[in-house]
Amino acid sequence: MPLRAFGALLTPAQARARYVAALDLPAPASETLPVHEALGRVLAVDVVADVDLPPFDRSAVDGWAVRAADVAGAAPDRPVRLRHAGEVAMGAAPAQRVGAGEAVRVPTGGVLPEGADAVVMQEDVTFRPPEVWVARAVQPGANVVARGVDVRAGEVVLARGRRLRPADLGILAGLGYATVPVAVRPRVGIVATGDEVVPPEAPLGPGLVRDMNSAALAGAVEAAGGEAHLVGIVRDDPTLLRATLQEAVRGHAMVLVSGGSSVGERDTAADAIDALGPPGIIVHGVALRPGKPTILAAAGRVPVMGLPGNPVSALVTFDLFARPVLERLLGLDPAARPWDRVRARLAAPLPGTGAREDHRRVRLEARPDGYWAHPLPAGSQVLTSLARADGIVVVPPNGPGYAVGDEVEVRLL
Secondary structure: OOOOOOOOOEOHHHHHHHHHHHOOOOOOOEEEEEHHHOOOOEEOOOEEOOOOEOOOOEEOOOEEEEOHHHHOOOEOOEOEEEEEEEEOOOOOOOOOOOOOOEEEEEOOOOEOOOOOOEEEEHHHEEEEOOEEEEOOOOOOOOOEEOOOOOEOOOOEEEOOOOEOOHHHHHHHHHOOOOEEEEEOOOEEEEEEEOOOEEOOOOOOOOOOEEOOHHHHHHHHHHHHOOEEEEEEEEOOOHHHHHHHHHHHHHHOOEEEEEOOOOOOOOOOHHHHHHOOOOEEEEEEOEOEEOOOOOEEEEEOOEEEEEEOOOHHHHHHHHHHHHHHHHHHHHOOOOOOOHHHEEEEEEOOOEEOOOOOEEEEEEEEEEEOOEEEEEEOOOOOOOHHHHHOOOEEEEEOOOOOEEOOOOEEEEEEO
């Protein structure tokens, strides 16, 4: 079999844009989960409040509900005397209103009685039944959590496509949601290839390596919101690989193939992927280091990606190409991640490396003058460099790179 060669290489941005434009992704399916089980899941509907939160004016402190005008001149050396007019019980509506010259005891979270417009903290009051002596003036609204200050009825509180966080679950519960519709986690098949690749539990013989990519990619899939399924290890047999991939695309929303994506005689992934049907291979080869032999393809509506066999390359290319597609399958906007980048100064140089965009691993150090980035080993086989890294610095192609002290953008891992 003659050796093939890569054609003109696209930049990572060009490759990603061409790939996304060619995909025909299905709309996210949804399922309903108990709210307490929905952390990290993607909301499938807009959540519109049908009540105000809080649903009533409530006290923010233990104290006394008053009319602010009645205590306007109060001070420690000239307290104002009010009449005790009752107490508010937790979980109950007040049985009394606050009239002129009156005060009603109220606990934290208790309903503000009608007529009151402020609460004086307990420590600023002396209670001498039946009199209440107030030693501090308050303004209207003081120590009061107003009705609807958190959420107004009719407001879209949480938008579809949001990855749910702990506070979101609390809001849902407060709005009366015991269950919530979320996007179904896309099932992602992971296929490892290579005659030299053996399972993690297998003994190592001459020339053999344990399968690190399947575990690493499974973790990346789960972290991105998918459901990872290890299809298994396939030897360098074109017929067997083709049959394995044909079965995989029938049972998964996405298929990842690690290894065999280059252009050597034993690299069979490209032919097997292209044989799955149209649109087939959309991109093969990216001007990227590490990750040049990446394959971006689809079989019908199922994205299929051939990722390099080197473990660092596999994870870097997953982050650049697979994660954005997986997020689209969940209904997420891959561009809506402004928090995943920080600025840092380089503690060591990152020289330019030629015509490919170089994604270098760095460790971050917090100093009084900000973050400093320490470059880690560059080899695509050195997975510990990624395990020890806090982020990635992109070194542009065809340039001088960066010197010590240069400010760079770090994409957090």
